[in-house]
Amino acid sequence: MATSNAHVTTANDSSGELDDETIIEGDEHLLTINGGPAVASLLSLENPETENNILLIAPGEGQKPLSIMCDANFELMSNPEKFPFGSGGFNTERITSLTYRKYFNQRLLNVDGCFSSDLDYLFCAQYIVESNQILDDANNYIWRQWPYDSGITAAQARDPRCLKEYIRKDKAYCFMKNVRGSPPYYQRTFYDLLAM
Template sequence: IRTKYNIGTDSCTQPCDFNDFLVFDKEPYVVAPAEKNKLSSLLSDKTIEALAFPHLFPDGQGSYDEEREIDLKWKEYCKARLFSSDSRFAADSSYIFYLQYLGDLKQVYSGINIAFRKKLPMSAKQSLDEIQMKFLMNKDMIYRHLQSVRGSPQYWHQRLKDLFGMTRQLGFPTFFITLSCADLRWKEFVDTFIRHTG
């Protein structure tokens, strides 16, 4: 196929000129190496961290889901990775965002599991009922357990309650003051900046 359609590299999934490809063949060229495999979740795949970051785990060892003598909690693992003497993990921004995303995902799944176990004894048929779901949403029973997930509506609702509590205890603020430097009006700063940048 590569020589027939003049594809430049082995890993390319489309030819260099897509119009030529459409003239030669009506069937699309599809590369799907995992086509018949079952999808796995980020939380259930035990090797995803080592496979996603081979430059951080060159031997494939040391990820969170490995067997240890002493079990680590997720937050302890993240602190150990980011604040260790090996700065490779802290220097990789994509790894930091991966840890943040996975932590948020764990909190969301945990909140959902708690909500369904404790507060919402319902069947799958009841969860499809629109009236039942609107009732649960109005009573705030669905989102109540997501208070620990940053950015969720319940998180901000809790912060608003904290703010109201502070104003009730401490009183309303009398004034706000914002201090910022007017660095573009400093003659010395502008002179130094121009001298260094040319």
């Protein structure tokens, strides 16, 4: 890594600035506490031509990325300030099992408001609830169509003409009629409005 030629000040300056050694010690202390980025270089840093070609490689090589829905501790790991003891998330064992919708509804309507005031948590909760609803509706739609001959086969799924026909007839996404913001939802709302 290249060093900067910044003006070095001492800790006793009247300006209140810290010297470079104090800053480096503080940074090293923070890295030991928080864990730093995984810096790996496949190029020599001695050559000035390759100085801008440093490669950062994540420490997860050879592994498959995991969906948020499949990770049991995603909520605890992404919000350590809300779960300081690492417990109390969605996958914590309870006497009564909760759905994602009921769990996040309780969290957002809680008295202290720490969950409802965090926009990142709100968007994450919305994503989880809507993704779970889409997956459940798609599975239910497939199970309803399976015994009958009107379902789609693998050969039809590979054929672009059949897919265009399903999309044209709105069969490709009709299972999303309960998902707010989807075209079938607004189509059903429009028909309900016309029926009034």
